[in-house]
Amino acid sequence: MIWKTIKVGFHRLGSPASFYRFSTLVSPWLWAGFALCTAIGIYYALYVVPPDYQQSDSFRILYVHVPSAWQAMAGYVVMSILAAIALIWRIRMTEIMAMMCAPIGAAFTAICLATGSIWGRPMWGTWWEWDARLTSMLVLLFIYLGIMGLYAAFDDRRKGARVACILILVGLVNIPIIHFSVEWWTTLHQGKTIRIFGESSMHYSMMPPLIWMTIAVKLMFGAALLDRSRNELLTQDRRKGWVQKKLKSQGVS
Amino acid sequence: MTPTRKKRLAVVSLLVLGVGSATAIALVALNDNIRFSIGPSEIIAGDFPEGRQLRLGGLVAAGSVSRDPSSLAVSFQVTDCIHEVPVTFNGILPDLFREGQGVIAHGMLNADGVFHAHEVLARHDETYMPPEVERAMALAGSGLVCGEPLEDHLATVRGQNR
Numbered sequence: 001m002i003w004k005t006i007k008v009g010f011h012r013l014g015s016p017a018s019f020y021r022f023s024t025l026v027s028p029w030l031w032a033g034f035a036l037c038t039a040i041g042i043y044y045a046l047y048v049v050p051p052d053y054q055q056s057d058s059f060r061i062l063y064v065h066v067p068s069a070w071q072a073m074a075g076y077v078v079m080s081i082l083a084a085i086a087l088i089w090r091i092r093m094t095e096i097m098a099m100m101c102a103p104i105g106a107a108f109t110a111i112c113l114a115t116g117s118i119w120g121r122p123m124w125g126t127w128w129e130w131d132a133r134l135t136s137m138l139v140l141l142f143i144y145l146g147i148m149g150l151y152a153a154f155d156d157r158r159k160g161a162r163v164a165c166i167l168i169l170v171g172l173v174n175i176p177i178i179h180f181s182v183e184w185w186t187t188l189h190q191g192k193t194i195r196i197f198g199e200s201s202m203h204y205s206m207m208p209p210l211i212w213m214t215i216a217v218k219l220m221f222g223a224a225l226l227d228r229s230r231n232e233l234l235t236q237d238r239r240k241g242w243v244q245k246k247l248k249s250q251g252v253s
Numbered sequence: 254m255t256p257t258r259k260k261r262l263a264v265v266s267l268l269v270l271g272v273g274s275a276t277a278i279a280l281v282a283l284n285d286n287i288r289f290s291i292g293p294s295e296i297i298a299g300d301f302p303e304g305r306q307l308r309l310g311g312l313v314a315a316g317s318v319s320r321d322p323s324s325l326a327v328s329f330q331v332t333d334c335i336h337e338v339p340v341t342f343n344g345i346l347p348d349l350f351r352e353g354q355g356v357i358a359h360g361m362l363n364a365d366g367v368f369h370a371h372e373v374l375a376r377h378d379e380t381y382m383p384p385e386v387e388r389a390m391a392l393a394g395s396g397l398v399c400g401e402p403l404e405d406h407l408a409t410v411r412g413q414n415r
Contacts, residue, residue, distance in 0.1 A: 123377055132287050186289050186290050
């Protein structure tokens with residue numbers, strides 16, 4: 001029964017007009033949640049959490065760096081699932097959403113690399129080193145940019161999306177490499193601090209902002225994905241009946 | 254699922270699996286080139302490319318740091334708790350450099366067994382804690398012993414606090 005409702009819901013979302021309605025309704029709430037969580041997270045990160053025993057206040061940049069890194073990778077997994085659905089079922093809406101994941105993921109990857117670099121200069125003594133973690137993360141950025149470029153290179157949007165979806169699935173191999181790079185090889189980058197199973201090597205007093213910021217970027221990813229997909233859909237369908245009708249009802253012609 | 258979709262699903266799975274195994278094989282083959290640094294034990298055992306720049310990773314041995322008062326020259330021992338390699342360096346050390354800290358020295362090993370570094374990086378471990386906690390741990394009389402896994406260490410400290 002519940003399964004059926006979910007299934008019908010997904011099928012509905014596949015139709016452009018209902019996706020438009022759904023995303024218009026949901027994305028403002030996601031943005032609001034993002035703003036709230038970020039405000040709480042930043043306040044905790046800058047004013048409540050104690051300084052680190054070795055790095056003092058410099059470590060606070062991790063509250064931006066770590067959630068961005070996680071989201072850059074989680075966003076890629078989401079994009080891959082959408083790409084697989086798009087390739088197998090040829091649902092247009094998932095093609096569009098998969099394509100729209102790329103610029104958001106690229107932005108998070110860039111934030112991760114920039115904040116890591118800024119932290120690395122005083123702490124490690126270098127802006128950049130070609131170790132396995134840093135290099136694989138840079139490769140992730142290039143894959144994201146490649147997907148965007150490939151999609152844009154085709155005049156036929158659907159064809160471009162399908163080709164780019166294949167590239168997405170090829171690039172998926174990089175995600176476990178990034179994740180395990182600090183365990184498989186000796187790297188300059190430190191190992192895992194936060195563990196889902198077992199104890200984390202971070203004192204509990206430093207955890208709350210990390211949790212708030214992680215939720216915040218997840219909401220932001222969702223909101224940006226819905227907004228971008230809606231815009232792309234409107235651009236592609238601008239001459240179609242349902243868009244024209246929408247425009248007329250809002251007094252634009 | 255229709256036959257066409259089943260076929261597409263098979264192709265997609267094969268693509269992911271194929272790329273995955275090809276990459277895995279390549280990475281295993283390149284394993285030695287991907288490691289960022291080598292340890293003192295490997296140096297002692299002679300397991301390193303000779304006459305080439307390399308990165309030596311390990312901990313700064315306690316009590317081994319000596320600075321030249323009139324210049325930036327500094328010398329210290331890098332240890333992995335089994336073997337030690339003497340390192341000399343002339344330059345500015347990163348903020349996190351201290352005895353017991355993980356470091357990576359980039360340079361060359363001389364014939365006399367001294368590692369001449371032209372760059373020293375601090376390697377931060379994955380532990381984050383407030384200074385009070387660190388002080389409490391020190392008061393409990395259990396500084397992190399070289400080579401002891403952090404989990405065991407924390408368990409000991411928690412046991413003493415109880």
